[in-house]
Amino acid sequence: MRYLWLGGLLVLLLNACSTPTAKQAASPIHIRWAHDPETLDPLTLPNQSAIDAINLLHLSLLQVDYQRNAYAPALAQELPKAQLVGDSLTLIDYRLRPAATWDDGRPVLATDVAFTLKLIQCPGLPIENSRAQFSFIRQVRLDPADPRHFVLVCRGQGTEVLNASGDFSILPENPLDPAHTLRQLSLAALQDWPTARPPAPVVAALVRRYQRANLARQPEHLPGCGPYRLAAWETNQRLRFQRKAHWWADTLRPAPFVLQARPRQLVFVILPDDGAAVLALRRHELDVYAQIPARLFQQLQASKAAQQEFVFYTNSSYTMLMAGFNTQRPALHDRQTRQALSRLFDPAGLLAATQLGEGNRTVGLLPPSNPFYNDSLPLLAYAPAQAIALLRRAGWQRWPDGHWQRPGTAAPLALSLRYRTGDATHATVALQFQAAAMQVGIPVTLVPTENSVLTSSLQAGDFDLYISMLKGSPMGFNFAPILHSAAIGSGNLSRFGQPATDQLLMTLTTEGNERRKRLLLRRFQVMMQVEMPIVPLFFLPYRMAVSRQLRHVVASGLKPGYAATALSWATPGTLQPAPH
Amino acid sequence: MKPSPLPPLAQPGYWLALAWLGLVAAVGLLAPWLPLPYPAAAPDLLHIATPPAWLGAGPAHYLGTDALGRDVLAGLVVGARRLLALSLPAVGLATLLGALAGATAGFWGNRLRVPLAAATGLLAAAWWGWSLPIYFIFILLIISTLLLIIIKWRRAAARQAALTVALPLDGLVMGATTLLGAVPRLILLVALAAGTPLAPAQLLGVLALLAWPEPARLVRAQMLRVRALPFLEAARASGLPEGRIWWHHALPHACRPLWAFTPLSLGGLIGLESALAFLGIGQAPDVVSWGSMLASVRQAPAAWWVAAGPGLALLLTLLSLQQIARFLAKKMA
Known part of the structure; x- marks a missing residue:
């Protein structure tokens, strides 16, 4: 017993005397946000923080690959095939990944995509921006032979149409519309619904259900297919996202960049003031600080202590x-x-x-x-x-x-x-x-x-x-x-x-x-x-300071300037060396 | 025999304080005519957060520039002018209001009775202040006039006492001061000033509104003591009207503590205004003050000169006011 005591004491002493080492893989990564997302409703997206948060909870057909600054397939199995029709229409052919599932275990199907597009066009939801943005998608043609295959009939031609056709969060049909009432209405009918005419009863009922779900504050009311779930949200303070223990994309080999989700926890600390954010960075309360003002960045770069602790990135932005x-x-x-x-x-x-x-x-x-x-x-x-x-x-x-x-x-x-x-x-x-x-x-x-x-x-x-x-x-x-x-x-x-x-x-x-x-x-x-x-x-330019203990840092000129889900803590052997 | 002024060596703190405040006042008054090389609110894009010229770092920015490229020296001068234009009138207004309210409440207490017609008139004024539709005022004015006519007729005809109503002045004043004192002043100020930037007159009004309760309480307490003094009894016995006794005899005595208190009140208001400017609430960004200059150091934490100038000026001003208040209190004691 005495030796056990001594042994324990020795371990504690050794632990106390050792220099700080690499963080545990489960340690949260703290990222600075300048603003609160205000809402986590996947259809609203009022600011960049909300967009970033929604991208953790839900997935789109295509997502931005920050390594290449280009769209890459996320829920889509591959980039869509486009077929031009006349001089004003495009048929865009998508196939969903067979592995993709919702949190409740149901597969992500083409009917979910059709439902999401119809939901966006439902009169009564205060999402005029999204409605206008996706009004170019006129029809969703489902494939009776393959529930994951569908064709979008889009007005317009060109790369923009192709990219935009896959850039919206897909929502599950079953929890919001279990009786599949929206299937009786076509997308075009919803788009062309006269403003003076009251919405159809099924639409009004769906809008009521959607609003009652209060996704703006409680996104957990809706199953997602993204890699994270919201664990805590202290308004104007912080948001904590927890990695799902079993996420469908974990089985993909090799895992595409847009479907990599390494951090166990992501904590977004809301610090509107840049001076306070720099202070938090120096006190190791932040691991990633993007879009640093020029002078603060210059001071950080000039600091010997900061050079030992952080890696600095500068990119041209859009x-x-x-x-x-x-x-x-x-x-x-x-x-x-x-x-x-x-x-x-x-x-x-x-x-x-x-x-x-x-x-x-x-x-x-x-x-x-x-x-x-x-x-x-x-x-x-x-x-x-x-x-x-x-x-x-x-x-x-x-x-x-x-x-x-x-x-x-x-x-x-x-x-x-x-x-x-x-x-x-x-x-x-x-x-x-x-x-x-x-x-x-x-x-x-x-x-x-x-x-x-x-x-x-x-x-x-x-x-x-x-x-x-x-x-x-x-x-x-x-x-x-x-x-x-x-x-x-x-x-x-x-x-x-x-x-x-x-x-x-x-x-x-x-x-x-x-x-x-x-x-x-x-x-x-x-x-x-x-x-x-x-x-x-x-x-x-985008300027970013990232802890030296983080690996897989991808700096990009596209907002938010980094890929949060790609980050991971370095093991002792892979720590980035500090400059001498 | 009048006491001779104290020699400078006997009270060096007092004279230094007076000299500093005189300098601030002179700079503030002469600000438009001082040959400043840069305007206070215009940024010099080539010299952002530049150290003072005497450190050999830049051209004619003698005290450097802040994170937005604004000249610190020009900001100090304009800040001094703002002090004179805002805090000084605000403290004057607050002291006047407080003295009148406190003296009235202390002298008459809740015993004052006013004719019913006057009460209706007061009510009308209150409603008018509350921006009720204009026809309400007319109705109330008509009622007041009718009541006055009736009272006059009744007095003349039946020699009866006028219909009066009790006006609980003391209760009203104490209630208002307690209400305003219940919320911390800064929080109240932030709540009142939040939103669109206030015009100087509005900000002055808000500051005066927050500052009047303290002199009011002080004067009321003094008035309660004064009104029991024998010379007031003598004045009453000689048949002087109450209003005259209040104005000529009681009020000057009750206001004596304000001499020592007003510098402290001014210091408090300067601090409050600076805090508001530091938080960037209630004033336009092109209005430069010592508080707003202090705030700009957050955007360039290494630019110590941005904080040093206004910080030192603010500190010296507050210390000077405190020194003067202490001296005046000692002198009065």
Whole structure:
């Protein structure tokens, strides 16, 4: 007994004296989120945190492979086959993975896909964005011979259509519609349902059941087919996701990248303040911190202690910092006024000041690395003299006291600028524009707005100008959700819309021919620079610090900038060496 | 014989405090005419979080720039002006309101009776303040006028006492101060100022609203003591009206503690306003104050100069006010 005591003491002493070693495989990985997801309803997706969380609980047909920055098959067995029909339709052929099952053990079938698409189109659910986004899928043709095989009949042609056709979370039919009542209605019938007509009784009942399930706060009410389940959610504090002990994709050999789920637990710590997040990182309360502001990143990189503990990654991203005009305001209705005001932004100075010069200036919505980028257009530059000349050309007259007014109008030119509060980059842009506008005699009122109300304020058109980040992708050129007149009130925050641009946007999304697409995209960029509904400032770089104890780190230019499910703790032999 | 002012060497703390506050006041007053190389709210994009010029790091930013490229020196000057334009009037307003409310409550207690017509008028005013539809005011005014006519007629005709109603002034004032004191001031301020940024006049009103209960309680307590003093009995015996006794004799005595208390109250309000600015609540981002400058250090934690300037200015101002309050209290004692 005495020896046992001594032995135990020795083990404890050895343990206490040893240096910190690699973490256990079951240890949670702590990742920083800037915002609470607000809802975990798989059809709503109000922000990036919600998208990331939903991707852990549910799966899509296709998911982004962050290693290749391209879509890869997830629930689909392989990338879909496309067949063009005429010059406006595409038949997209999918087959689901035979191994895919829901948490309740039922297989994932084509009927689930059809049900999800119909559910998205059900009138009564407040998901206008999703409804508009997937309205191009007109029909789901099921294969009576194979319950996992189906064909989507889509309006439009091109890569965008192909990618978008698989980019939505598939939900199970049985728990939500056990009597399969929705099968009696076609997808097209739901899409074309007149707004004045009350929804069909089966639809109304389904919507009630869906809303009663309260998936926004309790996603466990619906079986998923993703690798994780929500274990805890402390609003505005943290979310903990637990890896399912037995997940259907564990049996796949080799496991595709998009279906790898290594961490046993993922904890997303919500820290809106970047300074607090850096502090948490230094105190080892975070293992992954993505999208670090430039100066904090520079300080971390310069710190010897941080170099020993973290690996730093920098990537070009597809996220653009931009300003937008409310084109429906009388003062901003004409393009020359918008062009004039765009000359008061200083993209070069702002890039140097906020990103330390890293990042890419751009002429439009495409990054310079894109093969369709129109490099013959001039980059936007700070030019107050040009702004004054353009204002005069737009009919504005400068009065002796310095203000601008159009003859025949009562109100002088004065603007309100809305942006997300607490974001230093946005604040710098706002202050720079305000100072530049003040110099030419245009008063600008800054309206910093909380993230939770910013989107609704912008969608309601309660602004003259706004500053925002625009999330892009190398995989598609569908700008309709942000510029088409049909998207006014939802994604089209600038409320811009003209028949010519609408036509061009629709042609762009459906164009399958590479050469014609190049021409159209170049024309689109010219048109955007002339109309100037939005002012592209620059593409941001993504900066990330990751604990040296983590392996399989994939840094990407696509949001969120990393693949959380691929991460794993290093074993003692595989720790990344610190620089000397 | 008037006491001679204390020599500087006898009270160095007091004179230093006075000198610092004089400097802050002078800088605040002269801010628009000072030859500052940079405006306070405009960012210098080429010099973000630049150290002070005397460290040899940058050009004419003598005290450096913050994380948004704003000049720290210009911010200090504008912050001093904001102090004068916001905290000083707020404390003045709060002291005036508090003194009047406390003195009234302490002098009359709950004994005051007002004519019924006046009560209706007060009610009308209250409703008007609550933004009821305008026709309510007219109705109440008509009722008040009718009541006044009836009272006058009855007084003249029947020589009867006017219809009066008790006005529990003391209860109202103490109730209001207790209500405001029940919630921590910062929390109340955040709740009132949250939402769209407040205009300077609105912020001033909110600060005054939060600060008046303390002087009110102080003056009320003093008034309770003063009203029992023999000279007031003598004034009453000589037939002076109550209002005149209150205004000419009681009020000046009851307000004496405010001389020592007002600097402390000002210090409290400066701290409160700075806390609000630090949290970024209730004011536009282009309004620079010492509190908002302190907040900007969170975006560049290594830029110590961003915190040092406003932090030191705030500390010295609060210490100076405390020193002056202590001196005045000692002098009055």
